[in-house]
Amino acid sequence: MQPLLQRLAMLKIEIDSLRFYSRLDEDAFSSSLSETSGVVSVEGFLRKINVSVDPSAVDEDRMREPISLFQRYGIDMRQLRELEMTEFRTWMRNRSAYWFKSMYPDQ
Template sequence: MKDEKITLTAEATLFYSPGDESAFFTWLKAMIFVHSIGGSGRYLDIVVSPAAMNEYDLRELLALFYRYGVDMKQLSVFSEGPEFKFLRDRRGYWYKHVFE
C-alpha cells in the first residue's frame, strides 16, 4: 500500500443544509492525504494516498465517514498493515461498521 492510491466512494451522501454539505467538503479537503475528489450524480470518489497517512489521519477519515453515513466497510483495506493496527480494536466505535 506504499505508493499506491486507494479510491473510496461516498454514495448518496445526505446533507441536511448547504452548510452541512460545505462542512463535509471543507473537512475532506483539509485532509492532506486526499489526492483528489471527483465524481458525479450519487457517487463521490475520494482518492487517498495511504503512504501520506498516519493514525490521526485515519481516525479523522473514520469520523468523517461515520458522521456522514459513508460506507465504512471500504476502510477495512487499512487494517492489513501494522501502521493502523488500532483499526482492529473491537472496542472502537467503528469496528462493527468496518468489519461486520
Template sequence: MKDEKITLTAEATVFYSPGDESAFFTWLKAMTFVHSVRGSGRCLDIVMNPAAMNEYDLRELLALFYRYGIDMKQLSVFSDGSQFEFLRDRRGYWYKHIFE
C-alpha cells in the same frame, strides 16, 4: 502500504443543509492525504495516498465516514499491517461498521 493511491467511494451522501455540505467538503479538503475528489452521478470518489497518513489522519477519516453515513467497510483496507493496529480494536465505535 506503498505510495500507491487508493480510491474510496461516498455513495448517495445525505446533506441536511448547504452548510452541512460545505462542512463536509471543508473537512475533506483539510485532509492532506486526500489527492483528489471527483463526483460522478450520486457517487463521490475520494482518491488518497495512504502512505501520507498517520493515526490521527485515519481517525479523522473514520469520523467523517461515520458522521456522513459513508460505507465504512471500505476502510478495512487500512487494517493490514501494523501502522493502524488500533483499527482492529473491537471496542472502537467503528469496528462493527468496518468488520461485521
C-alpha cells in the same frame, strides 16, 4: 528498492447515497475531507463523491478524521479497511472502538 508505502497506488473510494441537509452541510463535509492528510482529491456532487487517497500519507492519527466523517454521515466504513497498514492494524481492529462493528461487520 522503495519502501512498501511509496509503491502503493492511489486508493479510490467511492461515496454514494449521501444526504446533505443544506449547502453548508455539504461544504463542511467536503472541506473536512479535503483537509484530511492523505486525501489528494475530492470530486463529485450531491449523492456521489469520489475520493483519491495516498495510502503512504496515512497513519493512525490521520485515520481518525475519515473514520469520524464516515461515521457521522453514515458512509459505508468497510471501504476504510483498504487504508489499514501493518503499523496500526491493532488500533484499527480494536473491538471496543466505536467504529469496529461498522468497519468489520464480518468479525
